[in-house]
Amino acid sequence: MTKLRVCLISAFLIVASVPWFFTEFISGNILGFPTWAFYSLCITILYAIVTAFFFQRYWSLFADNNEE
């Protein structure tokens, strides 16, 4: 995994947290949240988990003193 790929995955999750594809009202709720808000919350939690993993796995990759 390269630094660029890590950054792109992170950026993708951030962009994906915006409920772009929810355009119409959907009745009902999921755990008290509108469907689009619940979706955004799920992606947010996924982002946190993935980022914590990236810190564990790729810290040394970003700390590498060989400069590009």
Added chain:
Amino acid sequence: MQNTPLLDTTGIIFMGVYLASLILIGVAGRFARKENSLSDFYLSGRGMGLFVLFLTLYATQYSGNTLIGMAGSAYRQGYAFLVSVIFMMSVIGAYLIYAPKLHNRSKKHGYITVGDYVQHRFGSSVLTVFITIVCIVAVGSYILTNLKAIGYIVEVSTGGRVTFVQGIIALTLVMVIYETLGGMRSVAWTDAIQGILLIAGCIFIFCGIEYQYGGISAVAETLAVSRPDLWQPPDPEQKRLWLSTIIIIMFGISIYPQAIQRIYAAKDAKTLRRSFQIMIFMPIVTTFFLVMVGIVGLARFPGLDKQGSEEITLLLLNDMSVHIPGVKYFIILFLSAAVAAIMSTVDSALLAISSLFTQDIYKRIRPGASQSNLTGTGKIFSWVLMACMAYFAVNLSQTIWRLTEIKLEILCQVAPAIFLGLHIKSLHSRSILSGLSIGICITLFIMFSNSIGLSIEPKPWGIHAGVWGLAANFLTVGITSIYKRMPVKC
């Protein structure tokens, strides 16, 4: 604004004991000093362990706006304000890009400030001073807004017994005393207490609303009837604004000079990494909890105006205290947490500005000054700065307050120097300087275009002026870097 004090005599005594303990911590920090040097004063000797590092990072990132403003914003914006959870997380994600390498370099080269990195990396005094000034202006305005908030909280809490002005002066004095006594050590130790109060405050409030009102699920049906507009997905412009907000927060907050100081101050890379791994989840127990408070408050107390919505957390606590004995002690905890959150933010910002002035401006004028002289100058500067800040917090005109709103939009223009500068060896100072200048110019042009008779929206196409500026900034850096690499034909 309420005239009935929120704190009774017990509460005021608790607050007084808390403030006095901060000064004692300042004294303890002074005695724990190992040497009279900038590194010891501003970076706690570069030996900060996990517990204190995590809590000081946490307390510094979350201000009084967290406890009061976030719930208020959620009240007004509804579920759309869930964007605040990921934008606080994105700040931590941004640290992954630059903190590992910057921490290593700071250990190797003895950086004290962000200016030290810029000077060492790019070798340009012009760029270093420019970035230092941008940081000082941005962080200074951050102090101003927080001082105003602290004055307001104190006045409301005491029902006017301690006035807005007295509150600002008293708490400013407490902060500058413990800071000049023990520097980063005192700030970090007080941050640890303040961070614990903040976490406890958020958790207790969230648990309280779950118990008393049934939480978010219970109010969903009420809101579906009373506020069906909140259940509509954001429109396209709101969605762009959502993303724009994340970008501006991510690039702006992640390079706060006080955050960079803590990256330098960490004992080692493993400690720093673990702190960030815990921090990434903190928006769930802080920001998310408070957004829920705002939404539950919307169901419980509909129809509040903007001022009223800012007090929604206090309204809920007061309401709960009628039904649940002992909640009044939570009010004391909450108010203490709010004051603590603001103080932890201001003291860190103050230390950062003091170090920027001492290391990147004063030391250039007096290159032969000793470490003790520089440290002493930094302490004097802190006193003078806070006196000015307290004065402006009380007296600044409303129009000039507009400047405080642009701090993140200006500060984020420094991001390329750090994010790109650390990873791209061929990047030249002129590219960064060009990008920084163009980014700031475009940001200010968009933001103040109305003042010069142009009808440009403050957020064109739903995107912050600072994001447009940052895009132009990165583009300029890229183009000038490519141009420099092109062979010159003779």
